[in-house]
Each structure stands twice: as C-alpha cells, then as structure tokens.
Amino acid sequence: MGVPLRPLLEGCRHPVEWDALFGVAAIDANNALYQFLSIIRQADGTPLQDDRGRVTSHLSGLLFRTTYFLEHGIRPFYIFDGTPPSLKAKTLSKRREIREAGKEQWDDALSRGDTEAAYRAAMQSSKVDRAIIESGQRLLDALGVPWMVAPSEGEAQSAFFVDAGIATYSVSQDYDSLLFGASVLVRNLTVSGKRRIRGKSVTISPERIYLFELLETLGITREMLVQIAILVGTDFNEGIYGIGPKKAMKIVRDGHFHETIAEKAPDLDPVPIMEFFLSPPITRDFHPEWRSPDSDLVVEILCSEYGFSTERVQPVLNRIAGPPKGMSGQQRLDAWF
C-alpha cells in the first residue's frame, strides 16, 4: 500500500537508465515478492505452480530480475520485513479482508467466465506467506545474493543501509522509505519497462527520487513530510477524510498539524507514528556479502524441486556465472565478488 504522496513528487521523479544504477540496491523484498505474486499469473488469475500445487510465480520473477540486476553491475540486497509494529495492526487486518474478498470474487468471476475480473480478483488475493518468503530466501542463497530480515519494517532498515553508505539506494514501489529517511529511492525497477494496467500495456521507466531535493522543492523538513503523510494516511494510521496531499501540505506549512488533528481526528495520537518514522527499529550490524551463484544448486531448486525447465533456467545462469575455473578470458560478474 504505502503512503499516497505521488502528487507532491512532481519534478522530483527523475528518469534513470539501468546502466546508471551501479552500486548496491537495497530492495524491499516483501514489496518485490508481492509484485511477482500478484502479477505473474495466467489470464484467469491462476499463479504459476509446480505439480504439487506450490506457487512458483515469485521464484520466476526473482530469478530473472535478480539476474538482470547483476548483469547491469548492480549488487542486489534483499531486505525482508520483520515483526510489524502494533501500530500496523489495522492495516494488516484490512489487507486480510481485501485478500479474502479477492478470493471470493475470483471464484465468482471464474464461474461467470469473466477472466479479466478473475485476474484482477486473483491479484487482490495474493499473500506473501511463509512458504513464499522461505523459498525466495533459499533461491537468493543459491544465487549468492544476500538478504536479511529487518527487526521491523524493511523500508526502515533499507533507509538505514542507504544512509550508512552500505547501499546506494532503496528500491521499492512505495514511498515509505523516504519517510524513514532514505536519501535515494528508485522506483519502477523492472526489466521489461512495461506494466499491465487495467488490461492495457503501459510503458514505465525507472525513476530516481532524492529525498533532499524533494524536501528542498517543497520547502519542508523531513518531520514535516512525515506530518503530511500522517494527515493523508500511512500504514500506521488512517488518513483524515477530506485531506489529500495538497491540503495536507498547506496545513503543515501553516503550522496547523496538531490543531487539525485535534479538531478532525481527536482519537489519533500522531506522536508514536512520528517517532516510528523518525527513529524506527533497525539493526546496524549487518553487512551484505555477495558470492558467485551456485548454478547446480539453483538448478536443483528450480528444476528438480519446482519443475522449471532447464532450457529456461540454464541460459540465465550462464549469463551471471563466472567462466569455469581454469578458463581464461572474459571476467564476468566476478569483478564484484
């Protein structure tokens, strides 16, 4: 979900080429898995799955995108969500309701023969569950790509990595990492540059957002940005009815944040939310390390275990694996390991 701040980002979303994104990418793992899971489906909404019915959509997505990162000189580093703060309980139960409604609508649409509605409902029914997460982590291990589980929100941990210089930028479709203080956020980091929106294929390109520029453009501080977010709604509180990004910005600039909350949402205590964004739980003692991919293990997992075809997996591995030992010549990705 994330925070609806898009309208405030005009002029601060800079198109960026893949080749300009060298460095370490701190990737919001749950966000990435969710995207794969919701989008990689057949026309009727059925996800990719092996012969035992285990979902594999996310493994396909992870494999190809991670490979693409590596090929472009980007070192991917996946950050998973840890224990959600209790502030997030309402959002989580709301998401659960949406998923359950999605499941029912999916069945309905299928029985009506409406495949487009079925696909949309299936997307809504997506859940990044334990099995999805653990299989994804296992694939990353085999690919030699580091990952870690944040103490709390992954985007908060990503923001720390960026600001500590451990990562070059944060990767997510959501804007939350900006609120957590990430100085650089990259969105739309997909391989194809296309996305299906309401059935139509739309071209999208990677965009980079600098927090300092955003704040400077809006003439506000990060604290004020968080105040704006609280007014329009975050994962930790509902937005105030009738207040969108634009009104929120005026309120905050005029110094009427607390007064507005007292007046329009007296039950909302913004202090713990503010504190959570400004100094979230993070760990400082994790340092990512990259290894060469273990091609045999990747094939073992994807082909033997999940029924992927070797013809699809092997070429991908050949592109990211270093040349066989003893062979001279072109060094490939070894340069980074």
Added chain:
DNA sequence: CTATAGAG
C-alpha cells in the same frame, strides 16, 4: 514479471 517468437 520476464523471455521468446513472430509480425511489422
């Protein structure tokens, strides 16, 4: 989402 084939 990504890869691949086929069409333009």
Added chain:
DNA sequence: CTCTATAGA
C-alpha cells in the same frame, strides 16, 4: 529494431 502476443509452473 520495436511492438504484440503468449507461455512460463
């Protein structure tokens, strides 16, 4: 080469 359709598991 770019675009569109479709399979993948």
